[in-house]
Structures are given as structure tokens and as C-alpha cells.
């Protein structure tokens with residue numbers, strides 16, 4: 001027995017030290033030391049924070065990276081476009097159908113001279129035959145320079161990024177993330193207000209289930225924006241999100257009347273209150289409180305703009321369309337510019353002279 | 358020498374020659390520890406002491422695992438249920454290693470994600486959570502679906 005004696009751990013046990021590294025929420029910058037300037041100008045001395053990156057979750061992007069994308073989108077919209085994707089093949093993999101997101105991504109690729117392969121719904125893909133997403137992505141990555149994907153399950157894009165040798169761009173993973181929607185919202189707000197900083201934002205409608213408003217609020221909170229929250233009692237913003245807003249030092253306040261907050265805000269972000277969430281009489285009763293009509297905007301500041309992720313049903317009355325406050329159609333158009341900026345920056349280390357003009 | 362080991366008189370449960378003693382488990386959490394150990398190894402030989410008197414804690418639970426010398430990683434998985442516990446690795450009746458528990462930063466491959474629509478279920482990956490202390494409770498955020506769950510969901 002004595003001969004069997006083994007001291008497995010000589011001396012006393014080591015102090016606890018985590019064996020798995022702390023996971024950093026910020027994406028790694030493989031090419032440079034990071035952007036330090038606070039100025040809202042494009043400085044090409046600074047490294048491209050997006051080059052070769054996966055875009056899975058909006059929280060992967062620092063405020064500097066968000067500004068960089070938004071400013072690049074602005075230049076592109078002003079005409080600074082080059083064939084930045086010439087000779088590149090991108091995959092557009094929609095395991096779940098989505099007209100708007102897919103078409104704007106594919107337009108963005110074509111406008112920069114890129115080629116596309118892919119599929120527009122999951123119906124006849126290898127997933128149907130039981131192939132894992134991991135294997136599918138590994139295979140597609142070996143054919144292409146980047147993969148744009150939408151998938152009905154939460155976490156699909158994160159998983160894909162772990163198996164892909166090329167950048168993954170998340171076009172929506174179930175109820176989880178849709179970072180390019182947030183990017184186009186940020187671009188639209190930047191474009192119509194001239195800044196992302198210290199704005200007063202009204203978020204209206206379904207604040208409970210809408211991932212669009214959740215991601216947008218979290219992103220804007222990092223720029224010092226404040227929020228007026230206007231929703232039915234059954235659809236208020238979840239506590240965990242309010243806690244995250246507070247943790248970022250953002251001010252928010254619930255308001256019961258949309259009309260009464262209009263004079264105080266810079267942006268009204270409307271979302272749809274879905275009929276299906278209420279019984280019909282209850283819906284009739286409350287829906288009108290979350291509908292915006294042109295006459296409610298008579299006390300608005302001149303620079304106020306109304307945004308909506310579209311499609312709208314009746315939450316913005318058509319009377320608003322012809323006012324100077326309507327911005328939702330421009331916002332939809334901006335989806336292409338925001339996605340062009342993102343793809344150009346991911347696939348090119350330097351966009352060159354055209355960005356300095 | 359073994360049977361006449363120096364501490365037999367003080368031991369509140371039978372001495373083991375080789376294995377792991379999980380000590381200073383808050384009273385009431387011993388069962389959760391047993392549950393976890395059984396998941397790690399369904400054939401593990403366990404002895405359990407519940408509500409034992411303890412100088413420091415008033416009362417405590419204690420779990421002994423025969424013939425299994427825990428690694429640090431295995432120990433830290435249990436920390437979710439007993440962040441204050443001590444893990445004592447016993448060989449030849451002696452404590453040869455001691456880990457003071459502490460919450461891990463991440464937990465991988467231990468629990469399934471409670472979100473049934475999470476991609477982690479049918480893919481060649483381990484479940485993976487980021488651990489967060491939130492006031493008096495622990496929350497786990499799924500690395501994949503990004504949902505956050507209270508630790509009580511995993512017991």
C-alpha cells in the first residue's frame with residue numbers, strides 16, 4: 001500500500017484561478033490598436049475596426065465601431081462607392097425567409113460588384129437532410145469570402161462564427177439579434193439629427209417583444225440618449241432591459257400619452273402593437289393610444305423625425321407620410337447603405353481616398 | 358497505518374482512503390451537489406452528511422466521493438451551488454489538495470440551455486454559459502442564444 005502512495009498535487013493546493021478565460025464582450029481587433037478619437041469625423045489614420053470581423057450581436061460593436069459604420073454609410077449614400085466587392089463571392093444563406101433583409105443585403109453586394117451564392121429559405125437545404133449547421137457553414141465558408149445568414153434558431157450566427165473561416169454577418173437569429181437593423185436605425189438617426197449623442201428618443205408600441213427596440217435602446221444608451229417609453233401595460237419594456245439601461249447610466253421614463261411627449265423629443269420610434277396579443281375589444285380600446293396622426297405633431301420641434309422598422313399596419317396614419325417629420329421610407333432605403341458600409345468595411349482593410357473627401 | 362488514521366475520531370462521516378470531500382456546503386445545498394456529482398458520474402460512490410454542526414457556519418452539509426480525485430475544473434462546476442464550499446482531495450487518508458471554491462466565469466457542457474429554440478441543442482458544441490453574480494443570486498447567460506437565466510432554473 002505504501003508503494004502506491006502518490007502525491008497527486010505536491011504541496012498545498014493552488015489558489016483558485018479560473019481555467020477558462022474571461023470572455024470579452026468586445027470583438028477582438030485583429031489589425032490594430034483601436035480607435036481613440038472621440039471626434040465624429042472619418043480619419044483614415046485610424047485602423048478599420050471592422051476588417052475581417054464577425055457581426056453577430058450589436059453588443060459586439062464598440063461605440064467607435066458603430067460611429068465608423070454610420071459615417072461610412074453616410075459617405076456611401078453621398079456617392080462614394082467603389083467596386084469594393086469585385087472578385088468576391090459572398091454567401092446569402094436564409095434558413096428562414098425574409099424579403100426585406102435579404103433583398104437589401106443582396107442589393108448592397110451587387111452595388112459593390114460582388115457575386116452571390118445561396119438560398120432564400122431553409123426548405124430545400126441540407127439542414128432538411130439532417131446536416132448540422134456547423135458542417136453546412138464549414139462547407140460554405142470554404143467556397144466564399146463572407147457569409148450573410150438568417151436562421152430561425154437563437155444563437156445560430158454565434159455558432160456559425162465558431163465554425164466559419166470567413167466573417168459571419170448575422171441577418172437575424174430567431175428572437176435573438178438582428179444587428180444590421182440596429183445599424184440602419186442608427187444611421188438614420190445620425191443622418192436626420194446630425195449626431196447620435198444625447199438625443200431624446202420616444203420608443204412607442206410593443207416594447208416587450210420587439211427585439212428591434214431592445215437592441216436600439218441598448219445601442220443608443222451608449223451615446224448618452226434618454227428615453228420616453230410609451231406602451232400598453234401588457235407590453236412594457238422588460239425589467240432586465242431597464243436594468244441594463246440603468247447600468248449604462250441611461251435615463252428613461254414611462255409616459256402614458258404619446259402626444260404629450262412629442263414636444264420634448266428628437267426622434268419618435270414607432271413599432272406595431274400586434275392585434276393577436278389582445279382580445280378584439282381590448283385592442284380597439286388601447287390601439288388608438290399608440291397610433292400616430294399628423295395632427296399630433298403640431299407641437300413637434302422642427303427637427304423631430306418619425307422612424308418605424310416597417311412594415312407598418314395602422315400605427316402610423318398615412319396623414320403623417322406627407323409631413324416633413326416622416327422618415328420611415330428613407331430609413332428603409334438606408335438599409336442598403338448601412339449594409340454596404342458594413343460589408344465594405346469587413347471585406348476591405350482600407351476603403352481608400354474616396355472616404356476622405 | 359490507514360485504519361488508525363490521525364483524524365478518525367473527529368470525522369463526522371466514515372474516513373476514506375482516496376477520494377474527494379466537499380466540505381462547508383451551506384446546509385440545504387448538499388442535495389444539489391449530490392445531483393451534480395451524479396450527473397458527472399452516475400456510478401460515483403457517495404456518502405452524504407446533512408445539517409452537521411459546524412464551528413464556522415452553524416450547520417453545513419458535506420459530501421464524500423470515494424475513489425475520485427476531483428480536478429479543479431470539476432470542482433468549479435460545483436461552485437454554482439456552493440460558492441463557499443471547500444474541496445478536499447484525499448489520498449492515502451490525507452488531504453493532498455484543497456480548493457477554495459469561487460464562481461467560475463463560464464460553465465461549459467454541464468447544463469442544457471433552458472431555451473428549447475437555442476441552436477446549442479442539436480449541434481456539435483457543448484452548452485456554454487457566462488456566469489454573472491447579480492446581487493444575491495447567480496445568473497447564467499447562454500453564449501449562443503444570449504438569454505439570461507437564474508441559477509435556480511438549473512437545480
Ligand SMILES: Nc1ncnc2c1ncn2[C@@H]1O[C@H](COP(=O)(O)OP(=O)(O)O)[C@@H](O)[C@H]1O
Nearest residue numbers: 368369371372373374378380445447450451452
Ligand atoms: N481520510 C479522510 N476521509 C474522509 N474525510 C476526511 C479525511 N481527511 C479529511 N477529511 C475531511 O475533509 C475536510 C478537510 O479536512 P482538513 O483539511 O484536515 O480539516 P479542516 O479543513 O476542517 O481544517 C474535513 O471535513 C475532514 O473531516
Ligand SMILES: [Mg+2]
Nearest residue numbers: 380381411412
Ligand atoms: Mg473543518
Ligand SMILES: [Zn+2]
Nearest residue numbers: 470475499502
Ligand atoms: Zn441558449
